Amino acid sequence: MADKKKTTIILFSGDYDKAMAAYIIANGAAAYDHEVTIFHTFWGLNALRKDEPISLKKGFLEKIFAKMMPRGSDKMGLSNMNFAGMGPKMIKHVMKKHNAMSLPNLIELAQEQEITLIACTMTMDLLGLQQEELLDGIEYAGVAAYLAEAEDGNVNLFI
Numbered sequence: 001m002a003d004k005k006k007t008t009i010i011l012f013s014g015d016y017d018k019a020m021a022a023y024i025i026a027n028g029a030a031a032y033d034h035e036v037t038i039f040h041t042f043w044g045l046n047a048l049r050k051d052e053p054i055s056l057k058k059g060f061l062e063k064i065f066a067k068m069m070p071r072g073s074d075k076m077g078l079s080n081m082n083f084a085g086m087g088p089k090m091i092k093h094v095m096k097k098h099n100a101m102s103l104p105n106l107i108e109l110a111q112e113q114e115i116t117l118i119a120c121t122m123t124m125d126l127l128g129l130q131q132e133e134l135l136d137g138i139e140y141a142g143v144a145a146y147l148a149e150a151e152d153g154n155v156n157l158f159i
Helices: 016-031 042-048 062-067 083-097 101-110 121-127 143-151
Strands: 006-011 035-040 116-120 139-141 156-157
Touching: 006 016, 006 042, 006 143, 016 035, 016 042, 016 083, 016 101, 016 156, 035 143, 042 101, 042 116, 042 121, 083 116, 101 116, 116 121, 116 143, 121 139, 139 143
Parallel strands: 006 035, 006 156, 035 116, 116 139
Antiparallel strands: none
16 A cells, blocks of 8 residues: 655645635545645744634734734635735635635634644744633644655655
8 A cells, every 4th residue: 555645734824715726626535535734934924813802911023023923714814915904804705705615614624624734833832822712622743743744755846
C-alpha cells in the first residue's frame, strides 16, 4: 500500500481571502486523503485567535498588538478591496448567497478532518500571543516542526 500523500501549507497572511484559500485547499486535500498540516505564522495566526477577549497579563507592546490585530478569523480584512471594512461584508454576503462556507466554518471542518493546525511559537512570542487566546485543539511548534512535515510533502504551499 502506498504511503499517504502529504500537503503542508504555511499561512503567513492575515487576509480573509488568502486564509480562505489556504483552508479550501487544505480541506480539499484532506478529502483526497492527504495528511495535511497548516503552519500559522505572523499574521496568519489571526485565523486561530478566539473571537472573545481573553484577560491576560501583557506588556505595553503586547497589548498594542492585541488591539491592532483582528480577534478571530471572521474579523480579518481582505487583501484587495477591503474598503474600510466594507469589502469583507460584501464578500461574506456573496458567499452566503452562493452557499459557500465561511472561514470559521472551514476552520471547524479542518479540525473535524483532523488537519493539523500549528501555531508558530516564535511568532506568538514576538506578537505577545498566548495559548489561551487561540482556538482549542491546535498544536504549538517552531519552524523545525514545519520543516519536518514539509520534507516529506507532496504539496508545500506558502500563502
